[in-house]
Amino acid sequence: MTTPQLFQPTRIGDIEVTNRIVMAPLTRSRADEANGDIPGSTMNVDYYRQRSGAGLIISEGTQVSPVGKGYMATPGIYSEAQVEGWKPITQAVHEAGSKIIAQIWHVGRITHPDLTGGAQPVAPSAIQPKVVAYTNNGKVDVPVPHALTTAEVKNVVQQFRQAAANAIRAGFDGVEIHGANGYLVDQFIRDGANQRTDVYGGSIENRCRFALEVVDACVAEIGAGRVGIRLSPLTTFNDMRDSHPQTVFAHLVEELNKRGIAFIHFIEGETGGPRDVTGFDYAWARQAFKGTYIANNGYNREMSINAIESGRADAVAFGRLFIANPDLVERLKINAALNEPNPKTFYTPGHVGYTDYPTL
Numbered sequence: 001m002t003t004p005q006l007f008q009p010t011r012i013g014d015i016e017v018t019n020r021i022v023m024a025p026l027t028r029s030r031a032d033e034a035n036g037d038i039p040g041s042t043m044n045v046d047y048y049r050q051r052s053g054a055g056l057i058i059s060e061g062t063q064v065s066p067v068g069k070g071y072m073a074t075p076g077i078y079s080e081a082q083v084e085g086w087k088p089i090t091q092a093v094h095e096a097g098s099k100i101i102a103q104i105w106h107v108g109r110i111t112h113p114d115l116t117g118g119a120q121p122v123a124p125s126a127i128q129p130k131v132v133a134y135t136n137n138g139k140v141d142v143p144v145p146h147a148l149t150t151a152e153v154k155n156v157v158q159q160f161r162q163a164a165a166n167a168i169r170a171g172f173d174g175v176e177i178h179g180a181n182g183y184l185v186d187q188f189i190r191d192g193a194n195q196r197t198d199v200y201g202g203s204i205e206n207r208c209r210f211a212l213e214v215v216d217a218c219v220a221e222i223g224a225g226r227v228g229i230r231l232s233p234l235t236t237f238n239d240m241r242d243s244h245p246q247t248v249f250a251h252l253v254e255e256l257n258k259r260g261i262a263f264i265h266f267i268e269g270e271t272g273g274p275r276d277v278t279g280f281d282y283a284w285a286r287q288a289f290k291g292t293y294i295a296n297n298g299y300n301r302e303m304s305i306n307a308i309e310s311g312r313a314d315a316v317a318f319g320r321l322f323i324a325n326p327d328l329v330e331r332l333k334i335n336a337a338l339n340e341p342n343p344k345t346f347y348t349p350g351h352v353g354y355t356d357y358p359t360l
């Protein structure tokens, strides 16, 4: 029997990978918050090293600025201490033979002043989502955000550019722009969150402008072959909606294609939920986009092997399965049983549920 292509090497943009299994970005809330949201503790390094069987690791979301932070103890990538903190992580992954890119993230309106050092959350429009934030003061409704001025939007684009430059300095092989799940980039794209009347709102072209300016800034900084983006056209997570997802995301895919970026990473269906949601044609996107199509959301072994063999995807990203199975690639290869993830320890401090899942 021949080895399925899932387990064979390929290239994702400029990045050579040993297999087509990707570790999805996963918030784990275990950075050093007291000292400035710094990653790189021994425990953080161990966690990523343990998962280096993946052809490509996408880091947990890492905020591009203090106000871009939406959860407790998530790491940043804007300060020098944070860049230094990432270095032992990227080094350990490379020594183990894998590749790692930084997911660069701004949460926009999905945060609370308790998490941002007191700053008011920002967004395309002053629309309060029905979302709660978890802070050191408990569970709180997120407030009405400040609608960014046109000049402020330009400034956020520059923060993403700087984050991309910082990622390369920290030893990452590239970046994934977090354009999914109702965070800032997605808030601009979808009309449920964007009611602007300037060049960043209204028409589909205008709503995609921020995403494309962020992409262009990252491409200018580190090259198209090291830039990808994550999109979730149909998710309602974080109180999101859009009137015409097919038209909006088709425009975006065509524009991304012109830029020659390395990959688009699609969350197919409802984030962490049902896949059989209608409203966007992922098979069309696969055909229209010439770069790597990374598929995500609820894939198992058989689905992922089939997706690659049929040409529906070039790589498959696993999230929860990678939390519980550091040696996921080995297990999938031999069709071994998988450990079950424990949601109670997804975001808790310490080793438990982080670096203590057993390998075969």
Ligand code: PHB
Binding pocket: 027, 061, 071, 180, 181
């Ligand atoms: C989360 O921390 O719950 C989270 C973060 C980023 C996402 C989705 C969920 O894209």
